[in-house]
Amino acid sequence: MELSLLTIIYLVAAVTFILGLKMLSSPASARKGNLIAAFGMVLAILGTIFFYRDEEGKVLHNYLWIFGGLAIGSGAGWVAARKVKMTAMPELVSLFNGMGGACAALISLIEFNHLSHSAGNLSAVSGGTLLIIFLGLIIGSISFAGSVVAWGKLNGRIKDFSFKGQHWINFIILALVVFLVAFILISRPETSGMLFYAVLFLSLLYGFFFVMPIGGADMPVVISLLNSFTGVAAASGGFLYDNKAMLTGGILVGAAGTLLTILMCKAMNRSIFNVLVGNFGGGAAAATGAAAGGARAVKEITASDLAINLNYSKSVVVVPGYGLAVAQAQKTVKELEDVLEANGVEVRYAIHPVAGRMPGHMNVLLAEANVPYPKLVDLEEANEMLAQADVVLVLGANDVVNPAAKDDPTSPIYGMPVLEVWNAKLVVVVKRSMGAGYAGIENPLFFHDRTKMLFGDAKKVLQDLVNEVKAL
Amino acid sequence: MLDWIQNHQQIIYIVLLMVFLGIEVIGRVPSVLHTPLMSGANAIHGVVIIGAIIVMGKAEPDNYLALLLGFLAVILGALNVAGGFVVTDRMLEMFKQKKSK
Numbered sequence: 328m329e330l331s332l333l334t335i336i337y338l339v340a341a342v343t344f345i346l347g348l349k350m351l352s353s354p355a356s357a358r359k360g361n362l363i364a365a366f367g368m369v370l371a372i373l374g375t376i377f378f379y380r381d382e383e384g385k386v387l388h389n390y391l392w393i394f395g396g397l398a399i400g401s402g403a404g405w406v407a408a409r410k411v412k413m414t415a416m417p418e419l420v421s422l423f424n425g426m427g428g429a430c431a432a433l434i435s436l437i438e439f440n441h442l443s444h445s446a447g448n449l450s451a452v453s454g455g456t457l458l459i460i461f462l463g464l465i466i467g468s469i470s471f472a473g474s475v476v477a478w479g480k481l482n483g484r485i486k487d488f489s490f491k492g493q494h495w496i497n498f499i500i501l502a503l504v505v506f507l508v509a510f511i512l513i514s515r516p517e518t519s520g521m522l523f524y525a526v527l528f529l530s531l532l533y534g535f536f537f538v539m540p541i542g543g544a545d546m547p548v549v550i551s552l553l554n555s556f557t558g559v560a561a562a563s564g565g566f567l568y569d570n571k572a573m574l575t576g577g578i579l580v581g582a583a584g585t586l587l588t589i590l591m592c593k594a595m596n597r598s599i600f601n602v603l604v605g606n607f608g609g610g611a612a613a614a615t616g617a618a619a620g621g622a623r624a625v626k627e628i629t630a631s632d633l634a635i636n637l638n639y640s641k642s643v644v645v646v647p648g649y650g651l652a653v654a655q656a657q658k659t660v661k662e663l664e665d666v667l668e669a670n671g672v673e674v675r676y677a678i679h680p681v682a683g684r685m686p687g688h689m690n691v692l693l694a695e696a697n698v699p700y701p702k703l704v705d706l707e708e709a710n711e712m713l714a715q716a717d718v719v720l721v722l723g724a725n726d727v728v729n730p731a732a733k734d735d736p737t738s739p740i741y742g743m744p745v746l747e748v749w750n751a752k753l754v755v756v757v758k759r760s761m762g763a764g765y766a767g768i769e770n771p772l773f774f775h776d777r778t779k780m781l782f783g784d785a786k787k788v789l790q791d792l793v794n795e796v797k798a799l
Numbered sequence: 800m801l802d803w804i805q806n807h808q809q810i811i812y813i814v815l816l817m818v819f820l821g822i823e824v825i826g827r828v829p830s831v832l833h834t835p836l837m838s839g840a841n842a843i844h845g846v847v848i849i850g851a852i853i854v855m856g857k858a859e860p861d862n863y864l865a866l867l868l869g870f871l872a873v874i875l876g877a878l879n880v881a882g883g884f885v886v887t888d889r890m891l892e893m894f895k896q897k898k899s900k
Contacts, residue, residue, distance in 0.1 A: 344843050345824060351839045351887075352828035358891040361839050365884040368845065372880075375849045379856065387856025389866065396855065396870050400877025407878075408885035419886055420838045427844055427879035433872035434850045437858070437865050455803030551837050557844045564850035566810060576846035578814050582821025584840055587833060594830050686833035691890055 329378040334571075336374035341575035343367025348583055371572045372397070413692060414652045417685045418481035421474045421550045424557055428470030431560035432527070435464035438567060439523055449515045456567070461508045463563035464523075465530045470556040472534025477550050480543045481684060489540030494604060500533045537603075544726060545602045547685045548591050552599075555584025594680035597743065625761070628779035630788060633718075633755055634795030640717030642673045644709070646746055647689045648682050650723010650758065656786035657696035660722065663789050664698065666796045675702050677709035677719075677746050679727035706744055714750040721748060721756040721772075723785050729770045739768060754778045757788050835890045842883025848876025 343363050350360025379387050387393070404423065411419045439460050442452050449457065479485030507526050511519050541549055562577025564570070592599050628636075637643055645660060664674040676698065682689045690703060704712055713719060721728055724746075731738035732745045748754050754777055761773070772778055781788055804811065828836055855869035 340846075344846075345820060348821070348836075348840065348843065349824045351836045352825045352832060354829070354832060357832060357835055357839075358888065361835075361842070361884060361887045361891060364839065364843055365888075368843070368880055368884070371846065371849060372852065375852050376856070379853060381857060387853070389856055389858060389860065389869075392866060392870050393852055393855050393873060396851075396873030397877045400874040400879075401881035403874075404878040404880070404882030405885050408882045408889065411886065411889075416838075416886055416890060417834065419882070420834075420841055423879050423882045423886070424841050424844075426875040426882075427841070427847055430851055430872045430876040430879065431847045433868050433875070434847070434854050437854050437868050437872070440865065441857075453803050454800050455807070547834070547837075551833075554837055554841050554844070557847070558840070561844045561847035561850070562814070564847055566807070568850060568853055569807075569810065570849060570853075571810075571813065573846045573849050574810060574813055575817055576843050578817035579821040579824075580840045580844040582818045583825045584821075584837070586822045586825060587828070587837055587840070590828070590830070591833055594833070680830045685837075687831040688834060690831045691834070 330380055333374050333378040333380075336370055336378070337570070337572035340367040340371035340374075340572045343370075344572075344576045344579055348579060413655075413695065414649075414684075415482065417547065417550065417688075418478045421478040421481065421546070421553075424550060424554050425471045425474030425478065427557040428467045428474060428553070428560055430467070431463045431557065431564055432467030432471060432530075434564050434567075435460045435467065436523075436527070439464075443520060449511075449519050454512050457512055458508070459563050459566045461511075461526065463560050463567070464527060465504060465508075466556050466563070467560035468527055468530035469534035469537065470553045470560060472531045473538040473553045473556075474534075474550065476535055476538040477546050477553065480538070481546050485539075487540065487542055493536065493540055497533065497536050500529055500536065504529045504533065541603065544681075547681070548588055548599070548602050551584055551588040551591055552603075555581045555588065558582075558584055591681075591686055594686055625773050625780045626778070628755055628781050630781065630791040631795050633779075633781060634792050634799065636718055636753060636755075637667060637672065637720075637792065638670055638796050638799050640672060640752075642675070642712075642716045643667060644704075644713055644716040644719045644748075644751065645674065645676045646682075646719060646721045646724050646728055646748060647676060647678070647693065648722060648724020648727060649684055649688075650725075650785050652683055652688065652692055652723070654723065654785035654787075656722070656784075656789050657692045657698075659786050659789040659793065661693075661696040661698055663793050663796070664702075666793055670796070675704055675712065677706075677713060677748075678703050679706055679724070679746050682724055682727050706746065710747050710750075713746060713748055716751040717753065719748045719751040719754045721754065721758075722789075723757065725758075725770055726768070728772055729768070730772055730775070731768070731770070735771075748772065749775050749777060752777065755781055757781045757783065757785055759784060835887055838883060838887040838890060842880060842887055845876060845880035845883055848873065848880055851876045 347360040347364025350356035443449055511522055558577045558580030562574050565574030667674050678689050680686050728746050728748045732740045732743045851872035855873050858865040858869050
């Protein structure tokens with residue numbers, strides 16, 4: 328009775344996961360989709376706790392531990408997710424993803440210990456089961472180590488790091504892992520226990536080295552990829568326990584996550600291979616670019632001059648970037664939009680698909696400030712609009728408006744579609760300093776004839792502009 | 800190995816179908832929703848917590864290593880699930896504000 332009840336619960340949960348994911352891919356239903364999937368998850372968790380029976384029909388025990396862990400974990404997760412600032416959400420997602428990966432690896436670890444103790448030696452365990460345990464261990468560990476590195480990179484704790492021949496070392500580590508697993512599976516040596524820990528260690532190492540050389544600007548793609556890894560790791564648990572809910576959820580995320588990763592790369596006009604192997608923002612190119620740039624001078628503009636320019640232009644286009652998110656200036660930019668529109672200036676926003684730290688980052692940010700949706704213009708349309716614009720205001724964006732992506736084949740971001748702001752009559756770049764963008768490369772836009780710089784924190788600059796326009 | 804495939808064929812079919820379904824279901828997502836979708840998918844793979852609960856619930860009460868590791872697994876899984884869904888909801892909250900406008 329309990330078991331068939333659990334089967335139905337898992338069935339419902341699987342449907343909510345599929346439905347939730349489907350609804351998440353359309354703006355109108357996304358929020359409801361998330362809630363539906365969450366509901367299915369709670370159902371599946373409670374169902375497992377109360378109705379699960381093992382092969383001998385025994386119920387689970389250690390309820391105190393289970394509920395204790397659930398309370399601690401979900402409490403901490405809830406608080407972290409509630410308190411986190413808008414700008415830090417991507418790195419938190421990465422961290423949560425890492426926790427899921429670690430969870431899958433721990434399950435494999437415990438199951439392996441259990442099997443090798445209860446069976447005495449491993450020869451009695453079927454190869455398929457062992458392989459699944461290893462799969463969960465390896466993929467879970469890679470996802471955990473990689474996600475933690477990605478988290479550190481996004482919040483600036485970890486700097487990009489690569490050395491010559493690193494890809495070979497990565498390859499050797501991976502080959503070693505495959506070899507060890509094959510060796511254990513085939514010959515079932517006495518020392519399997521120790522070798523198991525060697526596999527665990529090497530997998531963690533691989534995750535670390537895998538993400539380490541990838542530039543911070545590419546972290547969204549990496550997180551999405553690791554996200555699908557964790558999905559596969561979770562599914563391996565589903566294999567192990569013949570659990571359809573875990574299997575459905577895990578594989579679904581594994582497949583959807585892989586596609587999402589590819590879609591994200593496409594939005595940047597790059598291939599996954601290029602993102603993972605092409606060391607971005609490293610050494611030589613950035614150094615020469617900076618040296619060349621240092622010799623040239625930039626033109627500055629004051630807030631009051633800019634206010635006049637803005638007020639007497641017909642069309643103003645705002646290009647938001649990560650700097651806007653950091654300064655939390657989304658409400659102030661909306662305020663500027665309001666005062667300008669009141670004076671008959673048309674204000675629109677050109678949104679680059681990868682502006683900010685995550686695709687869609689800017690849309691979310693501006694939506695928070697109640698900027699109407701039709702005012703946000705996509706890349707292609709924006710480039711037509713930019714040529715007509717009187718003033719383009721670049722707010723804390725850098726790499727997405729870099730002309731080098733179009734005309735400098737030596738640039739690491741060559742080929743990436745960018746917002747062609749330099750076609751406008753006047754470009755004003757609001758920036759805190761002359762520092763390079765996230766990709767670590769110099770931006771020739773700053774030295775362009777029609778570009779003027781306005782140094783300062785985006786929020787403060789915008790506030791000044793609002794006051795100046797009002798005073799006109 | 801062949802036996803193993805024979806015994807698990809039902810599961811293998813599910814895997815195959817889910818691969819295609821997963822790709823199909825998000826095929827038309829606009830780039831605005833990439834981040835919330837990733838975050839939502841992140842929460843969904845938190846189902847791994849079911850495995851953690853089973854492992855925890857099966858551990859012998861005197862096997863402290865298994866208890867401790869299982870406990871840790873449950874905590875991490877719960878973090879993934881609760882944090883994942885809540886943070887996704889917060890991201891999507893902002894889309895809703897825009898809608899009501």
